[in-house]
Structure formats: C-alpha cells, structure tokens
Amino acid sequence: MKPRLPGLASRRSAPCARWFFGAAEAKSLRAQGALLHFVLLALLIFAGHAFAATGAIEPLPFKDHAQEVRFQNLTKQLRCMVCQNEDLADSNADLARDLRLEVFQLMQQGKTDAQIKQYLVDRYSDFVLYDPPLQPGTWLLWFGPLAILLAGGLVVAVTVRRRRIAAGANDGNMANTERAGTDPADAGDDW
C-alpha cells in the first residue's frame, strides 16, 4: 500500500512521486512511518489553511463596495469577546461570526457606526471597543503617557539648564586661565 498525495496524481508529477516514494520504500519501515507522518502533517496544515480561509470570512451580501469598506473598518475597531486579542473582522470564533452578522444587519437597517458601537457597548461593555472612550475612568490611560513624557521633559530641561549654568561658570573661569589649551571639540557639550 503506497500512500498517495493528492494533487501528485497527474502524469507530469508522477516520476517525482515515484522517486519520492521509491526512496522511502528503500529505507526501513520506520522511515516510511516518518514519511507518512510528514504527509499527514502536510495535509493537516493544508486543511487548516483551507478551513481558516473559508471560516473567517463568510460572504455577506454587501450593497456596494463602499458598504463593504465601512463594514471592514467598523469590525476592525471592535474586539472579539472570546479571543480578546483579536478584532471582530479577523476572529474565527462562533460569537464573532454572530456579531459580524449582527453588525451587518444593523448596517442594513441604516444605523450609523456610532449607533452600532453603542449597541455592542450596551451588551458587552466598553471592552468591545479597541479605542477606550474618553471618560473620567480612562483619563489616566489617555493622558498618563503624555504626563510621563512631560515630566521626563521637565527633568531633562532642568538638568540641562543647571549644567549649562555650571558650564558657563566654568567657561568664565577658563577664559581667564587656560582657555588657549582647550580642545575645540569639547566646547559647550560637556554634559
């Protein structure tokens, strides 16, 4: 019994297949087992891809291209509650599929993007939004990085200022004493 690869049955690839399996037969039974594993693995990977391709994007009857673009945009901004690190557009979860359909139907009813988002927020909380809304509870989240940046900038500014003053005092001293011997490459940047 020879294992057969699908897609290798055509005449053109037959010699290749014979070489492939012939070589395997020449080796021990164990090697053949390994080959079988390889074939099965390849099939599995192939099947997985085929499944993902058909499973993730089910065709929806969009009115026109603009609507499809809007749908893609909107579902990219919404989180899949099951996988949580995936957006609604890409997720293969059952619930994500249901929610895509829901979003699509709401769009057909003429709801705006904001209304559709609110619809999902009412059911699944702000967590469905990838961009957290600006509200008192999220001020730290939104402005925290900016505040840290400003604080850091302030520290740098104060340090630079202090060192410049110190350097200025040094320069003043050097001008009177040993200026002629200073390396020009050192000038002004000794912090």
Next chain:
Amino acid sequence: MKRFVPFIVFMALVGLFGFGIWWNTWHDARYVPSPLIDKPAPDFALPKLDAPEQNVTKASLLGKPYLLNVFGSWCVACAEEHPVLMSDGRRLGIVLVGYDYKDAPDDAKAWLRDRGNPYDLVIADQPGRTAIDFGVYGAPESFLIDAKGVIRYKHIGPLTPEVIAQELQPAIDAVKREAP
C-alpha cells in the same frame, strides 16, 4: 541623597513590574464586568428544549427570582460546573432556568439525560441571537434575575462551591428578601 534618586525610580519600576506579574497570575483576564447589572433583562422569547412549540418569554418568568444558567453540551467548562449544580442547585432556593446556548437540541437532551438535569426549566437558543442581548460571550454564565426582571448579579465561568458561598448565595438572599 540625591544620587539615590535613579535607584529609587528603578526600584519603583521593578515594583510595578512585579505587581504586573503577580496580578496576572491570579486575576481572570477573561472577566469583563457586565454593563447589564441592575438593568432590566432583555426581552426574549425562546422555545423550551423539550417542548419547542412552547415559548418562554421574559414576561412569563416575572414574579419570582430565578437563576439563568447559560450552558451547552459542547462546552467543556459547563461539564465541569454541572456536578456543582446537581449537588448545590436545589439548596440555592431559587428557580433554576437552563439556557441551552448554540446547541443541537438532541445533543443537549442527551447531555442532560446522561448527567442529570439540575434545571426547573430549560430554554434553547440555538441561533444564539438572544444571547447577544444578554451579552453572553462564554459559557457557562449565570444571571441572577429578580422578580421584577432586573439582572442583579452575573457570574462568568463555572459556578464553584466557593463562588456560590461567597457571591451567589448572598446575592440570592438579598433578592429573596425583597420578593420572597
């Protein structure tokens, strides 16, 4: 003193980092608080699992508090939760409504036949449309709904004896004090 400032800042960052690791080892990252707590449960009309011609509606369940337990025969964590409902369900002193979520009716019936049926009533939501209104995102989930049809408490994930003792039972007692 001043020369220790960078060290202190560094140690503060180490502390923050450590807190992040510690927090992630015990808190449930999948837990998302429901926005539906203390809001009226959504209206629904779903068929009974064993009598699909009969619809159960939100209105028909008003007047008595009940625990709506979302499960499915396909759901691994529900199988984990099931023995707890079998042993402790009666002691909760509340109507138990099973919510069969995205399940083939025959599978659900077999599941309940094999393992026992802890519910007073089982409703089936095969398409999963109503579950979206309830904000269901992972079975098992349990909603405590009071006599007026308001969602008072929600638990995501399997009910355990600890969860029941610490959270669910006190919530049930509070609801029952209002409307026995």
